[in-house]
Amino acid sequence: MTDDAGAFDAWWGWPPPVLDPAGPYADSVTVLAWALFAMGVVVTLVVVAALYVALAGPARWKARLGGERSIWILGIAFPGVVLIGLLVWGLTLTASLTDAITGDEPRIRVTGHMWWFDVEYLDRQGRVVLRDANELHLPVGQPVVLELRSADVIHSFWVPNLSGKEDMVPGRTNLLKVQADRVGRFGGVCAEYCGGPHALMGFVTVAHGADDYRRWLTGERVATAPADPQAVPGVMPSATRRTPASATVTGLNGLNGQQVFMDSGCAACHRVEGTGANGMSGPDLTHVARRLSLGAGVLPNNRGTLIGWIADSQSIKPGNRMPTYNMLSADELEAIAIWLEQPR
Amino acid sequence: MLVLAGGLVACKPPPQPRHDLDPAAIARGREAVIKAGCAACHAFPDIDWPKGRAGPALTAFDGVGPIAGTLPNTPGNLAAFVRNSPAAKPGSSMPAMPLTPREARDVAEYLYGIADDR
Numbered sequence: 001m002t003d004d005a006g007a008f009d010a011w012w013g014w015p016p017p018v019l020d021p022a023g024p025y026a027d028s029v030t031v032l033a034w035a036l037f038a039m040g041v042v043v044t045l046v047v048v049a050a051l052y053v054a055l056a057g058p059a060r061w062k063a064r065l066g067g068e069r070s071i072w073i074l075g076i077a078f079p080g081v082v083l084i085g086l087l088v089w090g091l092t093l094t095a096s097l098t099d100a101i102t103g104d105e106p107r108i109r110v111t112g113h114m115w116w117f118d119v120e121y122l123d124r125q126g127r128v129v130l131r132d133a134n135e136l137h138l139p140v141g142q143p144v145v146l147e148l149r150s151a152d153v154i155h156s157f158w159v160p161n162l163s164g165k166e167d168m169v170p171g172r173t174n175l176l177k178v179q180a181d182r183v184g185r186f187g188g189v190c191a192e193y194c195g196g197p198h199a200l201m202g203f204v205t206v207a208h209g210a211d212d213y214r215r216w217l218t219g220e221r222v223a224t225a226p227a228d229p230q231a232v233p234g235v236m237p238s239a240t241r242r243t244p245a246s247a248t249v250t251g252l253n254g255l256n257g258q259q260v261f262m263d264s265g266c267a268a269c270h271r272v273e274g275t276g277a278n279g280m281s282g283p284d285l286t287h288v289a290r291r292l293s294l295g296a297g298v299l300p301n302n303r304g305t306l307i308g309w310i311a312d313s314q315s316i317k318p319g320n321r322m323p324t325y326n327m328l329s330a331d332e333l334e335a336i337a338i339w340l341e342q343p344r
Numbered sequence: 345m346l347v348l349a350g351g352l353v354a355c356k357p358p359p360q361p362r363h364d365l366d367p368a369a370i371a372r373g374r375e376a377v378i379k380a381g382c383a384a385c386h387a388f389p390d391i392d393w394p395k396g397r398a399g400p401a402l403t404a405f406d407g408v409g410p411i412a413g414t415l416p417n418t419p420g421n422l423a424a425f426v427r428n429s430p431a432a433k434p435g436s437s438m439p440a441m442p443l444t445p446r447e448a449r450d451v452a453e454y455l456y457g458i459a460d461d462r
Contacts (some may be wrong), residue, residue, distance in 0.1 A: 294384075298394075299381045299384050299394070300379060300380065300381040302380065302381065302441065302442045303439040303440065303441075304380065304381060304382070304384065304385065304438070304439045304440075304441045304442075305380075305381035305384040305385075307385070307398070307439055308381070308384035308385035308396045308398045308399070309384060311385070311398035312385075312396060312397050312398045315394065315395065315396050315397040315398070316384055316394040316396055317394075326397075326398065330437030331437075334437075334439060337439070
């Protein structure tokens with residue numbers, strides 16, 4: 001095989017950089033964060049200077065520092081002015097975070113689970129047109145409304161490049177407006193401790209140009225791969241998908257992957273569109289082949305990692321709800337992986 | 345006891361590296377291993393997480409014996425094996441990995457770099 005062209009690009013944006021805004025709703029938060037850091041430094045310097053004077057300064061300065069005047073100035077006026085100023089400025093700066101929702105924005109429902117994210121793309125009537133997991137695709141330059149929910153405990157949705165944190169609370173839908181102003185991949189994390197492998201609960205946001213986004217959405221619905229998988233961000237590089245076209249159902253070793261998948265009980269938790277697999281307690285695996293990551297943002301997605309994850313996900317993400325399947329033979333694991341890799 | 349152990353080590357002949365190892369290639373190989381997710385199945389000494397148990401641990405890669413029990417242990421064979429093991433060793437339970445030939449050579453260097461034979 002000579003696929004130098006498919007040089008592997010596994011940077012799927014996780015873990016995310018926290019001070020690199022890519023849209024208006026993250027911009028104001030980042031400016032505020034820097035301002036708070038700066039004020040923190042100024043206040044620390046004032047405190048250290050006062051401490052130095054109190055310990056080693058000349059007697060006259062010490063007396064002045066201990067006087068009533070300095071308490072009025074440094075203890076009441078300075079913090080009062082600084083805190084009120086920062087509050088007013090911060091509220092003005094971040095006013096856009098509560099921008100009115102017009103109802104014209106595309107809506108995506110993201111549901112937190114222990115320990116992954118269910119992602120549903122909604123049409124104007126609120127019907128689910130596409131179900132995916134741990135990966136969010138957005139059009140660039142357009143606000144998108146996320147309906148944030150939780151299926152179990154309180155999680156928190158955070159894509160630092162796109163916005164501040166928003167809690168995912170059971171029994172409640174929180175709305176969060178996000179917008180990406182540049183094409184790219186932005187990592188996200190669960191930002192509220194939710195037990196077990198909480199630290200390994202991540203996801204990937206992929207911002208596409210408008211045309212690419214439309215192609216991505218419709219391409220998945222009609223189950224046709226784009227002509228050039230490299231051209232669309234978020235689609236696995238060709239080097240990672242080696243399945244010959246003829247091996248659509250049968251693994252390289254002659255085993256029927258779908259059969260093994262069903263016989264091993266995978267369908268109890270996972271759904272694969274167009275098959276009898278309709279479990280809803282685990283991530284939807286219909287489009288798993290096109291995701292950048294496995295295990296909720298923690299592993300690059302290729303056949304090797306897919307097989308390793310199925311065989312022993314507990315060694316990768318201890319405590320996650322998928323049992324270890326190390327009773328499956330290498331051939332069976334590969335057959336399942338090859339079957340899951342098929343574009344749907 | 346420690347003194348005794350130290351004495352034994354001191355008596356050993358100077359280490360004889362089996363391969364000419366390029367530190368830059370080793371670093372690139374380690375990067376490639378992390379990016380491709382090899383650690384999902386294999387444990388490596390200098391990769392903290394993950395440390396998958398689905399495949400053999402490579403915490404002390406042995407550059408002496410044959411690769412995967414059958415292939416002559418040459419850098420070329422090792423590079424071919426980490427990149428497309430079913431082709432290099434028919435019947436291998438390790439799948440082909442998304443590595444360019446160049447990356448595969450770096451990964452081979454990296455593996456020899458964690459060998460126990462130095």
